[in-house]
Each structure stands twice: as structure tokens, then as C-alpha cells.
Amino acid sequence: MAEQTLDLRHLPKPAAYDELAEQIDAVLAGVDDPIAAMATVSCLVHHAFGHLWTGFYRVVEPDRLLRVGPYQGTLGCLDIAFGRGVCGTAAAERRTVVVEDVNEFPGHITCDARSRSEIVVPVVDRSGTLVAVFDVDSEYPGAFDDDDRAGLERLLGWFAR
Incomplete structure (x- = not known):
């Protein structure tokens, strides 16, 4: 299992996050890097x-600046100030931010025009x-919900262990 990436889109989100947590x-x-x-x-x-x-x-x-780190996808924004856009807001407020429609988020930073939710x-x-924020963008509106919030917060708990 550890040698491959899994496509978990066929599973209900809670089950997918459980399987992904085991894989991670x-x-x-x-690993301590x-x-x-x-x-x-x-x-x-x-x-x-x-x-x-x-x-x-x-x-x-x-409390001032975020810089793009490891990622998958098209080019990301290189730098984001704390308090700017969704990433900067999550960093400044130290809370998970779920955005159903990025066009409705005041100050949203468009790195890829196809992004619709985040x-x-x-x-x-x-x-x-x-130490960072973890950003996920979807080309579909309303792609993320409380299952994603709980699942991602659990996965990212790895960094606090």
C-alpha cells in the first residue's frame, strides 16, 4: 500500500480519509523531515x-508571509501575506477555512482561474x-464540507506528533 497513490473517490469521504490516514x-x-x-x-x-x-x-x-511549498497541480502563487485571501486568512486566524464559492470570498487570490471552491x-x-497552511482547490463549487475539514485536520495532525 505504501508504494502507490490511491484513488479514493469511490468511497464515502469518512472512509476515504480513514484509508488515507493509514497510508500516510x-x-x-x-520520517522526521x-x-x-x-x-x-x-x-x-x-x-x-x-x-x-x-x-x-x-x-x-x-505572522507576515507564507511561501509556496511542496504541492501538486498547476503553478501556485509564490507568496501570500497573512490576512490576504483564503490561505492568509487561515494563517492569521489559525483556523480551517472552507469556501464553497471562491468568487464570494472577499479578497480571494486567484492563482488558477479554474478554482471554484477551496x-x-x-x-x-x-x-x-x-509552520504552514494546507490548501486544496477544486474546480467544482461546494466541493468541500465538514467531512473534509475533519479528515484533513486529522491527516495534518501528523506534523504535531
């Missing part, structure tokens, strides 16, 4: 659900320090 734990067993983990998580989540864009924006200046989850390390 298996693949990252013994957060960048390698970010690259792996981006890849596995992206392929499991077939998203438009899946990846991390790393904190490069605490979820962004803060990522903290063992000390509780914000």
Missing part, C-alpha cells in the same frame, strides 16, 4: 481525491507553532 502513517513511518512529509501528503491527498491544486504554503516570516487548514508543529 505507513509511508511516513520513521517536514518538507518530505509535505511533499508526500500533497501527493497522496491530490491523487486520492483528484483535486485541482493540493499543497502547502510555508510560514517564512511568522479549503485551507493550518498546520502546526509539536510546539504548537504555525
Whole structure:
């Protein structure tokens, strides 16, 4: 299981996230490199659900600036200020932000015009320090819900272990 990416779109979301959590734990067993983990998580989540864009924006200046990190998909924005767009809002407020329609989100930053909905989850390390946000974009409106919030928050808990 650890050597392949899984397509989990045929499963109900809670079951898909359970299976993905097992795979991520298996693949990252013994890994203590957060960048390698970010690259792996981006890849596995992206392929499991077939998203438009899946990846991390790393904190490069605490409380000021995020910079694109490991991701899957088309080009991402390189830098995002805290408080700007969905990623900057999630970072500044340290809370998961689910956006059903990006055109309705004040200050949304368009990195790919095909994006229609988005979820962004803060990522903290063992000390509780914000190290990144995890951003997932879909070309479909309303693609993300509470199952995605709970599932992604659980997966990203790996960074706090």
C-alpha cells in the first residue's frame, strides 16, 4: 500500500480519509523531515481525491508571509501575506477555512482561474507553532464540507506528533 497513490473517490469521504490516514502513517513511518512529509501528503491527498491544486504554503516570516511549498497541480502563487485571501486568512486566524464559492470570498487570490471552491487548514508543529497552511482547490463549487475539514485536520495532525 505504501508504494502507490490511491484513488479514493469511490468511497464515502469518512472512509476515504480513514484509508488515507493509514497510508500516510505507513509511508511516513520513521520520517522526521517536514518538507518530505509535505511533499508526500500533497501527493497522496491530490491523487486520492483528484483535486485541482493540493499543497502547502510555508510560514517564512511568522505572522507576515507564507511561501509556496511542496504541492501538486498547476503553478501556485509564490507568496501570500497573512490576512490576504483564503490561505492568509487561515494563517492569521489559525483556523480551517472552507469556501464553497471562491468568487464570494472577499479578497480571494486567484492563482488558477479554474478554482471554484477551496479549503485551507493550518498546520502546526509539536510546539504548537504555525509552520504552514494546507490548501486544496477544486474546480467544482461546494466541493468541500465538514467531512473534509475533519479528515484533513486529522491527516495534518501528523506534523504535531
